[in-house]
Amino acid sequence: MPAIGVEQGFWxxxxxxxxxxxxxxxxWLCLWLQKLGAQVVGYSLKPPSEPNFFECAxxxxxxxxxxxxxxxxxxLSQAVADGEPEIVFHLAAQPLVRTAFFEPVHTFATNVMGTxxxxxxxxRPQSVRAVAVFTTDKVYDNREWVxxxxxxxxxxxxxxxxxxxxSAEFVVEAYxxxxxxEGDNPVGVxxxxxxxxxxxxxxxxxxLVPDAMRAFASGQKLWIRSPDAVRPWQHxxxxxxxxxxxxxxxxxxxxxxxxxxxxxxxxEFARPVSEVVESLKRLWGKDAVWKVDKRVxxxxxxxxxxxxxxxxxxxxxxxxxxxxxxxxxxxxxxxxFYNGSNMxxxxxxxxxxxxxxxxxxxxxxxxxxx
Numbered sequence: 001m002p003a004i005g006v007e008q009g010f011w012x013x014x015x016x017x018x019x020x021x022x023x024x025x026x027x028w029l030c031l032w033l034q035k036l037g038a039q040v041v042g043y044s045l046k047p048p049s050e051p052n053f054f055e056c057a058x059x060x061x062x063x064x065x066x067x068x069x070x071x072x073x074x075x076l077s078q079a080v081a082d083g084e085p086e087i088v089f090h091l092a093a094q095p096l097v098r099t100a101f102f103e104p105v106h107t108f109a110t111n112v113m114g115t116x117x118x119x120x121x122x123x124r125p126q127s128v129r130a131v132a133v134f135t136t137d138k139v140y141d142n143r144e145w146v147x148x149x150x151x152x153x154x155x156x157x158x159x160x161x162x163x164x165x166x167s168a169e170f171v172v173e174a175y176x177x178x179x180x181x182e183g184d185n186p187v188g189v190x191x192x193x194x195x196x197x198x199x200x201x202x203x204x205x206x207x208l209v210p211d212a213m214r215a216f217a218s219g220q221k222l223w224i225r226s227p228d229a230v231r232p233w234q235h236x237x238x239x240x241x242x243x244x245x246x247x248x249x250x251x252x253x254x255x256x257x258x259x260x261x262x263x264x265x266x267x268e269f270a271r272p273v274s275e276v277v278e279s280l281k282r283l284w285g286k287d288a289v290w291k292v293d294k295r296v297x298x299x300x301x302x303x304x305x306x307x308x309x310x311x312x313x314x315x316x317x318x319x320x321x322x323x324x325x326x327x328x329x330x331x332x333x334x335x336x337f338y339n340g341s342n343m344x345x346x347x348x349x350x351x352x353x354x355x356x357x358x359x360x361x362x363x364x365x366x367x368x369x370x
Contacts, residue, residue: 001313004315004358006241010248011244015085016039016087017043017080017085017088017089018033019042019044019076019092021044021063021065021091022044023047023053024201024203024204025236025240026091027052027057027059028199028201028237028240029240030059032237033063035348036244040063040064042064043066043070043080044065049205053201053347057201058344066079070114070118071109071113073120077124080121080122085128086128087251088122089243090115090118090132090134092110092114093114096161097159099161104160111165115133115172119171119172129187130188130247131188131190132191132246132247133172134194136161136162137149137193137305139193140156147307148262149305150309151193151261151262151310172190175189186255188253188257188258190246190250190261191259192261193262193306194306195264196233196234198326198330199236200343200346200347208273208276209330211223212284213280213334215289215290216287219287222291223290224291224293225292225293230272231270232264232269232270232304232306233269234265234269234319234326235325235354237350238263238265238319238321241320241354241358242317257314262308263317264305264306264307264308265305266319269319279324283328283331284331
């Protein structure tokens with residue numbers, strides 16, 4: 001199926017509710033929705049870092065922003081009812097693997113009960129037609145296979161983060177089957193599985209790219225935990241575009257697209273951590289130095305990839321920027337930030353460049369994991 005762009009006419013004036021709007025991926029989603037002319041209400045905790053994408057790109061200027069916790073069912077339900085959204089994107093989460101290792105109670109409360117609360121909140125408003133829940137590629141029972149996991153493969157979770165997100169997948173399935181798929185006003189509910197996302201505006205701790213950008217900008221040494229680990233890399237705008245495409249499809253058909261979706265990089269986009277760091281070092285230039293941290297560390301999967309054939313063949317979605325382009329765009333963003341540029345304008349420019357690149361993906365086809 002040819003690569004398909006987001007339909008601006010569909011989103012213009014559309015009422016959309018986004019949880020996790022102050023986060024990295026949620027911020028890019030809200031900015032793109034604003035560019036499309038949607039009426040966006042965001043619900044989230046305060047931005048998770050300082051600096052952060054939400055504030056430096058002035059995302060709040062084009063939407064209604066509610067600062068609250070998804071673990072508070074009453075407040076969340078009232079916010080959804082007041083916003084009368086047609087489409088809901090749920091991205092609010094505790095998103096860090098290592099944080100989950102040290103804070104499992106908080107992680108399960110946010111990622112599992114936060115999802116329960118969101119789905120409970122959308123049961124009553126008659127306006128809601130579609131819900132897309134963002135989970136992770138780490139929901140699978142990872143056997144360190146060389147081939148990509150399909151949506152029908154077994155879910156698992158050896159560590160708290162993956163287990164919490166796999167549990168959220170079960171929550172979605174239960175609500176879909178028991179409450180949301182039947183009646184006069186069925187709601188299409190789907191999950192999106194993606195991971196190892198890079199892009200400008202991510203300042204989370206214990207993530208490769210933001211750690212690298214902080215170190216290089218300050219002239220400090222970057223320490224790497226697992227240089228030989230292979231990761232399938234993608235730019236944040238890849239899964240964001242997938243969410244938008246899925247929102248369009250779910251709105252039109254509450255049943256046909258109400259299922260899990262892998263939105264993973266192409267097979268040839270997998271790179272060892274050391275190779276990505278070397279590329280970041282070259283793109284940044286002087287003052288970029290990295291070393292291997294040999295201290296004992298919690299478990300992390302060394303190999304994990306997704307088979308996204310369902311999205312390629314049904315949604316018209318596929319990765320757009322290759323590894324070199326996504327890293328170049330990412331370094332461009334951080335350099336501009338540290339140089340004091342207008343990050344709202346630059347971020348919109350990157351979205352426009354990404355949109356323009358979507359139509360050319362068929363000219364240089366990429367491989368999909370078997």
